[in-house]
Amino acid sequence: MDSPTVIAPGEAGAPPHHGHVEHHFEDASQQKDAATVGMWCFLVTEVMFFGGLFLAYFAYRQAYPAAFASASNNTNLIIGAANTTVLICSSLTMALAVHFAALGKRQLIVLFLALTLLLGATFLGVKAYEYHDKWVRHEVPGYHFDCRTEEGAPCTDAAHTPLFFSLYFGMTGLHATHMIVGVGIILFLIAKARKGAYGPEWYTPVELFGLYWHFVDIVWIFLFPLLYLIDRSAAK
């Protein structure tokens, strides 16, 4: 086996220090594959993390279908669909950020990371509006909880509607927390990208963060129909 390639940082044309291939990897390509595998192992744990909440949703929806149908009609369909669109756009800009990181186009990396940040922040802003709206309408489980239909009548099987809203806040809240963490990491990546840290020889952090961001998008792709779309017509 050849000795590992060592280029000292600061050497002319040297890749950033992090591009150094650690001795226990065959080459840079295999090192990157190992990093990808590690990130996917983390995403497996994330699947199970959200999976538990999805399980709770399925179990209680099965148990109290009328309450869930009535309660879920209080979510705003158009806002939900619009927010889904925003998040899908942010996935596109993130994929392009990774694309340009692999090509080393510094300004485009920064641009698309910034667009991803903007779209992610927009999503969170809309979520904050929805949460406030639910608070004002007494749909937050607790002492003042009072689920009402559009016409002002109590929701069907009202006693069990707090279950839906607990899951709504729990699932979208966990999702939003993941997005807030993501926004923080994007800021770090932008700072690094502006200094030219990412290029064809090493762009692993951008790629791995892309996996995280797309995973959060996939979670929302399932949250949207389950919380906003099911029983839309059934409860009419």
Place this chain on the structure above:
Amino acid sequence: MADHGSKTAEHHVVPKRVYFLVFFTLIVLTWVTTYVATLDLGRWNIFVALAIAIFKASIVALFFMHVFYSTRLTKMIVVAAIFWLILLLFITMADLWTRGWMGVPGR
């Protein structure tokens, strides 16, 4: 060493048009699923909604997350995630369904 699923994944730069095609498909499907939700398909509403969601998630994973271009090991790990999730959902729901506490779908 340019085949997919080779021992090391290539520094395969996915062409931008793939991303735009996937993006366009996702947007269209989002509005399709929103519209279909307003139609009364009875018990099929949830199946259609989840089927569309699964397809959307798949193309995000395959192309945005590069799983299509990844090593066999990475693909196995993705399959493992789906496997364990299905195990969690199905076995727990089977437990609940067979207690007689709540109706089974269709009854």
